[in-house]
Each structure stands twice: as structure tokens, then as C-alpha cells.
Amino acid sequence: MSTDYDVIVVGGGMVGAAVAYGLTGLKRRVLLLDGADTDYRAAKANFGLVWAHGKGFEQPAYQRLSIEAAQAWPDFARRLEEESGISLAYERNGGLHFCLSEQELASRVKRIDAWHAQTPDISPTARVLDRNELERRFPTLRLGREVAGASLGDIDGHVNPLRLLAALQTAFVRRGGRLECNRAVMAIRALAGGGFEVSASGYSVRGGRVLIAAGLGSTALSAMVGLDVPLRPQRGQLLVTERLAPLLPVPASGLRQTGEGTVMIGVTQEEVGYDLATTAEGAVQMVRKALRILPDLARAKLVRQWACLRVMTPDGMPVYADSKSHPGASIATCHSGVSLASFHAGPYAKAFVGEASTAVLDDFHHDRFNVQKAA
Structure with missing residues (x-):
């Protein structure tokens, strides 16, 4: 079946924009659907810290992820500034x-x-x-x-979070991605021949895969594709x-x-x-x-x-998961969108399309909240 895009990313905030930027660098056709400025946007309350130390106490997987993301930030920032033409005001001292x-x-x-x-x-x-x-x-x-x-x-270190978001979206578009604003997603429907149809504010589009990165809106959206993520x-x-x-x-x-x-x-x-x-x-x-x-x-x-x-999330760690009932649908959500931006644009984007190991994501599946299953 012909689809309009390889991946439709639902949510144009810090997480969605970083992943979308990374996916376009991997030559995928990507549509990024963003909501209205009046949405609950975590970026508006972001302190702009690129932070690792002390993060993930009693959570070694999250600690390791945070450290690796912080270490990758200097190269990530240089590349993003070059591609977007926007200074991030990033410092790591x-x-x-x-x-x-x-x-x-x-x-x-x-x-x-x-x-x-x-x-x-x-x-x-x-x-x-x-x-x-x-x-x-x-x-x-x-x-x-x-x-x-x-x-x-x-x-x-620290960065200007609003400039970071603008740079991610700008570089994404320059790489050939398509950004649609004021497109509140109303429905995600699996297609019989594979892929998904996403309906958003009078707009309907098809994609081979769907990634839900819509912050607090992710709970309702992920339920449409068989994912139960408590936020x-x-x-x-x-x-x-x-x-x-x-x-x-x-x-x-x-x-x-x-x-x-x-x-x-x-x-x-x-x-x-x-x-x-x-x-x-x-x-x-x-x-x-x-x-x-x-x-x-x-x-x-x-x-x-x-x-x-x-x-x-209940334990404060990110969630990265694929739907078992709707193959091709995934979710990515966290409260450290700035610190983990380098990871989302790099290793996560590669793992998402099968160009890198997904083992790093195993500890962040939402099944960890299923007490019955864990027992």
C-alpha cells in the first residue's frame, strides 16, 4: 500500500521534534504534526538544563542513558547550530x-x-x-x-530551551521534513494493508509508522493503538x-x-x-x-x-515502547526532553528504524508498570 510518509510523528515538542530531526537525517520521509500554542507544553516550563549528575538514583539504566546523552550534547549542539543557523546558547562548564x-x-x-x-x-x-x-x-x-x-x-550544562526547539524544527524542515502546526490529532487508525491513517483537525494523512510523542496528550492517543501508558x-x-x-x-x-x-x-x-x-x-x-x-x-x-x-511517569523514567496489537505504532515520552535531545535525535532515531540495537530501550518499556505481569 502506498503511504504519504514513512513516519508520522504526533507531537512537535522537544521529544517529537528531536526524533523527527533524527529520522530525516536517516533519509526517512517524515511528517511532524504539532498542536496549538495553547496546548500543555512542557517546554514552556523547561529550565534549560542539560543534566546528568545525580539523575537516575537507584535507576542505573536511566543514569547510564542520562550520562551518555550529556556526553553526546557538544557534538549534537554543533551540528544542530550549523544546520539550523540558530545559536542554542549552549554551555558545558x-x-x-x-x-x-x-x-x-x-x-x-x-x-x-x-x-x-x-x-x-x-x-x-x-x-x-x-x-x-x-x-x-x-x-x-x-x-x-x-x-x-x-x-x-x-x-x-545549560541551553536556551526555546531556541533548541526552534532549531530542531527548523533543521527538520531543512532536511526535507514536513511540519504541520495547529493539527490536533483526533484519531489514529490502523489500515488493513499496513500503516496508519491519522486524522487531525480536518486533515487526513497516511504513514507507514506512527510515533506518539505528544506529552500529556500521549495517554489518550496511545490508547488508540493498544498502548496503555500512565502519565x-x-x-x-x-x-x-x-x-x-x-x-x-x-x-x-x-x-x-x-x-x-x-x-x-x-x-x-x-x-x-x-x-x-x-x-x-x-x-x-x-x-x-x-x-x-x-x-x-x-x-x-x-x-x-x-x-x-x-x-x-510513575517512576520518573522515560517510556519507549512499540505496540504489540498495532505493529508500527510506538510511543516516546519523558520529562527530560532537553537533556535527552541528543539521544532522541541520534541513538533512538536509529533504533526506531532498525539501524541500531534496541537493547538500550528494553528497560524503558511501559510493561514495567504492569504489576501483575512483573509478578
Whole structure:
């Protein structure tokens, strides 16, 4: 049967755009269907961290995936900037997780040691610095008196997330992909001769394969092709200041100074369903902690507070799975779309079309949530 495209990717956000970009590099005919700007977009709440250190604690497969993705980011960023003509403002000078007491610092030492022990074949990528070591390493930091030290991830960094998304979509189109915006997918139907028909806002198209990467919309869409993937929204509130002179030389967990000089402060982790409201309590929580770390922020003006929804699985790990009942239909979803962009555009795209081993995906199948089956 003739189809319009080799692959239809449903969802033009950070995950879908990265995979679509990778697939066009593998000479596949790809259609990328994106929804409306008013959709629940995790990219709007993205802190822009390319982060590995400490991620995947007690989850070695996720730890390994995060490290490999972070290590691949420099080459990925250079290539994407060349193809898109868009600067990503990507920097990889390390990332900090501050500790606000000696007890927190001691606990962090144990956690990072245990994290490294999960993957003994990988060279350590993080270390813990006490306050003296931290100030020697970053002499321009003016720390609050409670800061006892921090863990430092050597391969961590940050990027402008909105530029990243624009670059992925631009490079995808330049490679020959087709991007259709404001196309909310209403139905996915398997065809008798193979392939799928996707209907979206008065638009109908056929493809040999379908990849669902629609964030929180993936649960309803994946059910159309026999996939049962539990996802939930998690609200993250953020604050941003006016532009300031340099005061934070590298990004930190919950603090990041952008290339434009603004400082992002965040991020809350709230289980409130689909509520996108901002709260005074959330702002106070974030500001109090930020001031304990960087007291100089007390003189800064806050210019914006907003909230968006993360895409969360029950265990926080990504889901990559193929449908057994609808061969050719797959899902890819995670809450680390920026950090894992290099993986989605590279190894995942190759595995998706059978040009690389799929073994790396085995630990991320949604069957892990099926308690009956696991037992």
C-alpha cells in the first residue's frame, strides 16, 4: 500500500521534534504534526538544563542513558547550530547542586558515591566540593553563609530551551521534513494493508509508522493503538529576574543565569492535576531558598512568574515502547526532553528504524508498570 510518509510523528515538542530531526537525517520521509500554542507544553516550563549528575538514583539504566546523552550534547549542539543557523546558547562548564548545611553535604556525599557505584564501568562524572573548594573553583561566587558546599557535575550544562526547539524544527524542515502546526490529532487508525491513517483537525494523512510523542496528550492517543501508558501532570512554577551582572558562573539545580543575564529561579514540584495557576506560596518557597544560596538576588527585581506542566511517569523514567496489537505504532515520552535531545535525535532515531540495537530501550518499556505481569 502506498503511504504519504514513512513516519508520522504526533507531537512537535522537544521529544517529537528531536526524533523527527533524527529520522530525516536517516533519509526517512517524515511528517511532524504539532498542536496549538495553547496546548500543555512542557517546554514552556523547561529550565534549560542539560543534566546528568545525580539523575537516575537507584535507576542505573536511566543514569547510564542520562550520562551518555550529556556526553553526546557538544557534538549534537554543533551540528544542530550549523544546520539550523540558530545559536542554542549552549554551555558545558559543569552544574551545581548546593547543600545548605553540613548534614546536607554529608548526605550528598553518600548519595553521589552510591550513584557512581550503580555503574562501576563508567568513569565518575561528579564530585562533591566543600565550601572552601567551591569558592576556589568558582571565585566570583558570593555565597550565602549557610552554603556548606555543593556537588558538581562535570558534564552538565545549560541551553536556551526555546531556541533548541526552534532549531530542531527548523533543521527538520531543512532536511526535507514536513511540519504541520495547529493539527490536533483526533484519531489514529490502523489500515488493513499496513500503516496508519491519522486524522487531525480536518486533515487526513497516511504513514507507514506512527510515533506518539505528544506529552500529556500521549495517554489518550496511545490508547488508540493498544498502548496503555500512565502519565500525570506535575506543576512547576518558575520565576525570572531582570537582567543582572554575572553572579552565577554555571547553572545549578533551581538556579540558572541565562545568556541574557536574567536569573531563573525554580522549580516547584506540585501534584495539583492540570491546574496552571501560580501561587504566592510557590514564589516564597523558591525565593527563600534562592536567597540562602545567593543573597545578592535580594536586590533584583522579579519580572515574571509562570507555571507549566511536566510529563511524569510513575517512576520518573522515560517510556519507549512499540505496540504489540498495532505493529508500527510506538510511543516516546519523558520529562527530560532537553537533556535527552541528543539521544532522541541520534541513538533512538536509529533504533526506531532498525539501524541500531534496541537493547538500550528494553528497560524503558511501559510493561514495567504492569504489576501483575512483573509478578
